[in-house]
Amino acid sequence: MVVKINSMGIYGIEAYAVCVETDISRGLPGFEIVGLPGIAVKESRDRVRSAIKNSGFTFPSQRITVNLAPANIKKAGALYDLPILVSILTSMGALTNTFDDAVFIGELSLSGELRPINGVLPMAIEAKNLGFKRIFIPFDNAAEGAVVDGIDVFPIKKVSELISVLRNQTSTEPYKTITRDTAQATFSYDFSDVKGQVLAKRALEIAAAGGHNILMIGSPGAGKSMLAKRVPSILPDMTFDEMIETSKIHSIAGTMLNGQSLITERPFRSPHHTVSPAGLSGGGTILRPGEISLAHNGVLFLDELPEFSRTAMEVLRQPLEDGKVTISRVSGSISYPSSVMLIAAMNPCPCGYFGHPTKPCICSRKAVNQYLSRVSGPLLDRLDIHIEVQPVKFDELSSNEKSESSATIRTRVNHQRKLQLERFKGTSITCNARITTDKLHEFCPLDDTATTIMKRSFDAMGLSARAYDRILKIARTIADMDNSEVIKRDHIFEAIQFRNLDKKYWN
Structure with a gap:
């Protein structure tokens, strides 16, 4: 029987679902991982084998095949240790497979302890978006994972603790953290x-x-x-x-x-x-x-x-x-x-x-x-x-x-x-420096005097189109600091002043 355990992977800044499929069959003893695994993933075989033995279980002397789906994306890192271990223990009958709503990620030590991994936050966010209800992660990643509302985060220190939780032998509450702590920061330099x-x-x-x-x-x-x-x-x-x-x-x-x-x-x-x-x-x-x-x-x-x-x-x-x-x-x-x-x-x-x-x-x-x-x-x-x-x-x-x-x-x-x-x-613009070219005239209106000064400066200084845009954006900020919705003469003068050094030094 093939056992399927849910995990996650990272591609760029985004996470994606990974299904860890395990099949234990008769034949010569072996342990293979397929599904485009990286070197660290292939090394999971030794970590998982030792973690299972050192957690009080007998490692099966049969042919074990683990597939990481989807198989067309390269899997990297040691975060698949935990889901592979859970899938093998479930295939052995040591665990009952009722984990359809759960995600497992974590690196194992040879003794069965869980070590922290990178990328827990985007993986927890994507797990929640995909409808999963629980996520099991290393204890040191607890605060990071618990930022995400709508999914229960269970931090685990070692395999024996995880087994007790999955067998309902130990009652545990999801980890809670304060996610919106925006207290005034203290800076070393003032x-x-x-x-x-x-x-x-x-x-x-x-x-x-x-x-x-x-x-x-x-x-x-x-x-x-x-x-x-x-x-x-x-x-x-x-x-x-x-x-x-x-x-x-x-x-x-x-x-x-x-x-x-x-x-x-x-x-x-x-x-x-x-x-x-x-x-x-x-x-x-x-x-x-x-x-x-x-x-x-x-x-x-x-x-x-x-x-x-x-x-x-x-x-x-x-x-x-x-x-x-x-x-x-x-x-x-x-x-x-x-x-x-x-x-x-x-x-x-x-x-x-x-x-x-x-x-x-x-x-x-x-x-x-x-x-x-x-x-x-x-x-x-x-x-x-x-x-x-x-x-x-x-x-x-x-x-x-x-x-x-x-x-x-x-x-x-x-x-x-x-x-x-x-x-x-209502736009994707976040600040004056990010005003797009098509929105410049809408958000950077100039009065007549400022327009005349801008025209003369453009011709006299030989400004590029990009420099022209930059001056308008700087003037927009200066006008905001002066509580003016329209860019005026003094705002343009000050903005132009901040574009003179390239002419002085680079001529």
Whole structure:
């Protein structure tokens, strides 16, 4: 008799149902797993055999065939250990097969203990959507799985505990957790500690309010990294849907903390400049999300931008435009969301002091041009705001006066985002930076003076169509901060001011 046990698999960011079919028949002893299993799945044979023996059962000396359906999708990871074990024990008669409403996922140790796995959250969500009532998972994944309403989550520590539950010898209650805990986050870095840098703080607030990408250029020690690390403290609160979507990516990548149920703070990812293109975009033998997806709904900070490889930088262009990254391999194609706020920082030249008010630059003009040319024009075009971070003056640095706190700025940013969500209700647009080209004239109305200024600037600066769109979106955010529904003269002037540095440095 063939026994069928329900499990789940992961493809990209989404989960799918997997049916574990087991047949024990007469013949030479053997244990085969079919259904396009990966190496880790094939190794389940040894883990399952040892776990069954060390849990007090005799492993059958017959021919065992396990099929993982659907057979046309490659199965990866050790999460099928538990359903395979349950199916074998059921085929042996040690368990009664009444598990049609249940899903089993988990990795086994040789002693029969369950180890945590990646991707529990999307699998629990899909199991609930498919109508399953129960899901059995490793104990360490309990908080993550219990986020999903409408399905009972049973965390298991070892096989003997699972057997007792399935035989109704032990009464156990589903695991419960608080899923919508949005308590005020505490941040290690605060803008109240920043001395001076009025223009940079203004630009970062605009970027946070509208979700705009930003480039900071300045000499070493001017405070570029210091400012970037404080941006998460002023970003708007995450919605519950954003928490779920972000947590799904981190669950698949295995970056959720032990006992963590949801990602409740916007991610801040800062990869080293030696990161590979695949490390940024994602990929590998098993197609995993990269840094740009792990920063989804948060910040991707690229310090020393010209030091990144040209290929790695160019990888960012399409995801920044589309809000998703598509990884295509011979084995298939996967799309991961990548709606990020990109913050890039760089020196103006190899020595770092080109344009410094007091320290002379020792680089030749050729060396400066070669250094700046590492950042391509198309990538620059996708960075909405360009600002120059000047060295802090002594009087500002030695002052005991506290700057405006991150909490105060964050309150304003939250207000701006609420205005934007109300404006874009009924569309897929989430913030000003995501306004599509066909909606620009609807959501970015200019008065006559602003229109005239925009026309003159477009001709004088030789702006591209993308730069024109970016200026309108920035002006829309500035107008929102000024409580104006129409974009006016001052809003356009300030927005254009944030697009001048590419002309100064890249000419």
